[in-house]
Amino acid sequence: MINIGSPPAAITSVGSAFPDASYTQAEVGALLGLDNRVARRLLAAPHIRTRRLFLPPADPVTGRAPEESPAELHAKFRRGALEIGGRAIANALKTAALTPSDVGFLLCVTSTGFLVPGLSSLFSRELGFRPDLVRADLVGMGCNAGLNGLNPLAQWVRHHPEKVAVLVCCEINSAMYVRDGTARTGIVNSLFGDGAAAAVITAESAGGPYVLDFESHCLPDRWDAMRFDWDENAGKWSFFLDRDIPYVIGSNLVVPVTRLLERHGLRPESISHWVLHTGGGAVIDSARQSLGLSEHDVRHTRSVLRDFGNISSGSFLVSLERLLDEGSARPGEHGVMITMGPGAQIETALIEFGAPRKGSR
Structure with missing residues (x-):
């Protein structure tokens, strides 16, 4: 921590x-x-x-x-x-x-x-x-x-x-x-x-979220579920996605999220805002089921996927951008950001929204 x-x-x-x-x-x-x-x-x-x-x-x-x-x-x-x-x-x-x-x-x-x-x-x-x-x-x-x-x-x-x-x-x-x-x-x-x-x-914010903590979770037995392979015929790298990986990732999200929140005395129902990677429709559905989220909780994740598809590492930031533009986050509310990818790896971060601090930019 x-x-x-x-x-x-x-x-x-x-x-x-x-x-x-x-x-x-x-x-x-x-x-x-x-x-x-x-x-x-x-x-x-x-x-x-x-x-x-x-x-x-x-x-x-x-x-x-x-x-x-x-x-x-x-x-x-x-x-x-x-x-x-x-x-x-x-x-x-x-x-x-x-x-x-x-x-x-x-x-x-x-x-x-x-x-x-x-x-x-x-x-x-x-x-x-x-x-x-x-x-x-x-x-x-x-x-x-x-x-x-x-x-x-x-x-x-x-x-x-x-x-x-x-x-x-x-x-x-x-x-x-x-x-x-x-x-x-x-x-x-x-x-x-x-x-x-x-x-x-x-180190200061004009209302943007403060980054409180991070938690990682690796599934090494699924290291090859998302990977690049060299395609000799094409002379290019070819990406592979295992068809079951959305459900494997989704079912394991609760592990790092629970560890992250328990360190701060929080529970999932204490989280007002969820910012998830836009891995795909099945990934979002699996995450919702695993974490007990509502459709409202994943509205920005859904909309970014709808408008742009999966843009890989930057997807969660675009979802966060839409949350910030919406202006719905209030001082003292917590949020959780989640990304997932090859490894198989899950990354999480706990954020807290706050009022502008003295001397903030």
């Missing part, structure tokens, strides 16, 4: 950004040629209506987006990450009335591309961060990684209460699509969208 004698870290603001092009599920299916039965069923499901994606224009003859080579996909990741990641950072800083020169620590999260130097270096150059910026890149942890990134930033801000940290989760999932007509790739291509989200972390 975080040292209660240290100054609290707060999520001062959140900003998100997406590709300009929005597609219905039917349009994505036609562009990518998702013809297998499983993909068609998923595309017709109501839990996702639109996704924002970086896709090449359709061929006028076939009506399909042309195949992209591994080199083209890598270039798309770099170009797209800089575009929407940069906008997400700018949006979060603007809301907090800050500029890149105010930031002391930048941590970038992604699992959809690999760069050396990493995204943090490119953002530092492109956005004008200060030369003494502390940088870190968290690569390859998957959909749970946003809270893995928030944890060290919260600790750093507690030890440097006069400084500002920024977390950015930037995922270009369309740079990882494999198009081979199988159910495996059809599931992935019908679910994931492109998106970025950033959060400004400070």
Whole structure:
């Protein structure tokens, strides 16, 4: 548990950004040629209506987006990450009335591309961060990684209460699509969208939630349930999702949530706000059942999935952004944020909403 004698870290603001092009599920299916039965069923499901994606224009003859080579996909990741990641950072800083020169620590999260130097270096150059910026890149942890990134930033801000940290989760999932007509790739291509989200972390807040504690839970016997495999035929990484993983994850959420809340003398019914990763319709349903949540509790998680699909590590931040924009959270109310992903890993965080403190930004 975080040292209660240290100054609290707060999520001062959140900003998100997406590709300009929005597609219905039917349009994505036609562009990518998702013809297998499983993909068609998923595309017709109501839990996702639109996704924002970086896709090449359709061929006028076939009506399909042309195949992209591994080199083209890598270039798309770099170009797209800089575009929407940069906008997400700018949006979060603007809301907090800050500029890149105010930031002391930048941590970038992604699992959809690999760069050396990493995204943090490119953002530092492109956005004008200060030369003494502390940088870190968290690569390859998957959909749970946003809270893995928030944890060290919260600790750093507690030890440097006069400084500002920024977390950015930037995922270009369309740079990882494999198009081979199988159910495996059809599931992935019908679910994931492109998106970025950033959060400004400070020791003070203008009403944003204070980060009180974290709790992790790993299911090592299910380490291979969500993974990248190298597809030799395609010359690309191919993502695999076990069909049972939504229910495995959902049934185990209660373990870390219970540990987290009991340390603070809280129970699930004490929690006013729930911010969950938008893993998919089955994931949300399973989480609801496991934790005894109402449909109202997951309204923002549902709406982000509906509008953007699963955008991996940044999904929970977009749900939090919608909660903050709604203005329904009151001082003293608690919230729980939950992410889950490869490992199989569940991450949780306890937050508390508060009134603006003296000297807050």
